[in-house]
Amino acid sequence: MRTICFYFQVHQPYRLKPYRFFDIGDDHYYWDDFLNRNVMRRVAQKCYLPMNALLLELIEKHQGAFKVTFSFSGTYLDQLEAYAPDVLESFQRLVATGHVEVLSETYGHSLAALKSKEEFARMVNQHKEKIQKLFNGYTPKVFRNTELIYSDQIGEMVADMGYKGILTEGAKHVLGWKSPNYVYQNSIKPELKVLLKNFLLSDDIAFRFSNKTWKDYPLTVEKFISWIKPIPASEPVLNLFMDYETFGEHQWKETGIFEFMRALPEAVLSQTNYGFSTPSEVLNQVEPVSPIQVPYPISWADEERDLTAWLGNDLQDEAFDRLYELEKIVRKLDDPDLIRDWNYLQTSDHFYYMCTKFFSDGDIHSYFSPYDTPYDAFINYMNVLSDFVLRIKEKQKELELIP
Template identity: 55%
Template sequence: LFGQEPTAFRNTELIYNNELANHVEKLGFKTVLAEGWDPVLGWRSSNFVYRSKTTDNLRLLMKNYRLSDDVAFRFSNRGWNEWPLTAEKYVSWLNSLNGNAHTVNLFMDYETFGEHQWEDTGIFDFLRQMPEELLSRSDNDFRTVSEVAAGYPAMDEVDVHNFVSWADLDRDLSAWLGNKMQQGALDELYQLSKHVMESNDPVLIEDWRKLTTSDHFYYMCTKWFSDGDVHKYFSPYESPYEAYIAFMNVLNDVALRAKVRRMGIAPISQRPSEHLLAQ
């Protein structure tokens, strides 16, 4: 799109493990982003560059989830003991890491700005002020993830056997695979992939690919307490069961269209009308 070949890989919801790292390196990427979850890092800090345990030279940048979530989730929380969060206060926290960190990886969704944190929270004023505040000190700067990975040595290797993500308190795949509905829907979806791809129908393939979006399965999550509240907040459905029913209805439509293709029957929209045939 921009005439550049990407060298850094960011998976959906920062999902990562050793096996994924192997695939990512084989695809030619040099850097991968992951959640800097405490059980993964142990005593180590997310504020340094690491390398993947099972690859030759893949650099690993770990999210500083505390400082990231201060903006992404806690910024407008009036019950938070640090509210209101100003650019000056936030940069003072970043400055306190100088001399004991190579990088602070702030990873968050685009919709943090304007959707999760609405304009009236002051989030855009915060964004406007933060760069100037940060750059007022000569030992601070902004870098792309590739620049960070290339500019600092890997301090250690990180071994991640099980999948880790940035979703929910569990930081695993349970946000999308935690119940039978989610597991069944995903299984049915990927069982259909071979027939869809063999159709060579670009519209059908595109519709199937849209169904692989992780949000569909996120909406089917049946967790309770704080995790459940987050899932419910983002879901357009009244319940996870409605999300499942809606998804399966669309998937069945895609399956029927794939079957029609295999039988050699043109979709109705591509058939000449009886009126034209009569002429």
């Protein structure tokens, strides 16, 4: 039997408050608590609570035949504890069913894998400890890097940390004529298996579901089933990867997205030869067909499926380089407040807000940004980073005075 692997990314960043040049050296708290709480509670009511309830209903109805997978960023989990303990409890109930897998990722939803092996490993270990704490000792076995960013070298690092598999994008320029509906291997460490997102079918749900100009609108369960049935029987796994906020937030309840998801498992199980599996189950049951060569990093984002959503212009590169110049001294100081802000300042969203792409991709970038322009995002971030540097210098002086 072939299988569908449903994976949801669940993430919210700590958004920066408006931070002026004149605040540098005077105000050491950077986070917009009011905005972050409001976003969390709004999305909780529109997405997290109703969708968690629906998934629990589906898992119980199908007696374990329906399964899903989550990856929670550390910044998201911190905000759950602070603003939405009811949502956290609903996720804990889902994981407790035994039919939900939780993946590893970086604690700060960071781009550290592109810059520092040491910082990457620290963030992954911190995230693993957080998952174990919140989910009754659960230890993830499969990895999902921030923004599905992957390369041969990143896979090698992940394999060295003991993970048996990693999820990434089924980018066309990497796959060529090959299908994403197989299990592949890392080209350096073949023991690390690679699951690739079927971005066409995933994005039909995540991005195109409510688009009335789309030639296949409206997307119905019957139509979706008619698309997956003809997939060759030799292709064993269909990876549907998407943001969890697809349900109720990006695609509003009024679009029928919840009804679509409620009906889909029954239709799949009764009308096709597909079942549902978690990534670990897929990796245990399906042999890889070949190594996949990814010499340059890929991601889920935009038409290019590369890094240019986060590191594609001078603003982003300047902010990114300035931030990671501080890595060694922050780790050496080992101050809890500095480490907390260091984690949150690494979140990929800050660099995403600085993206200057326009046209179709630009619409997506502006939708997610709390800033009027990418330049506002850059200036605000660099003001905060300037104050963060001052705090580091003050901490160094303080420690030098201690005998």
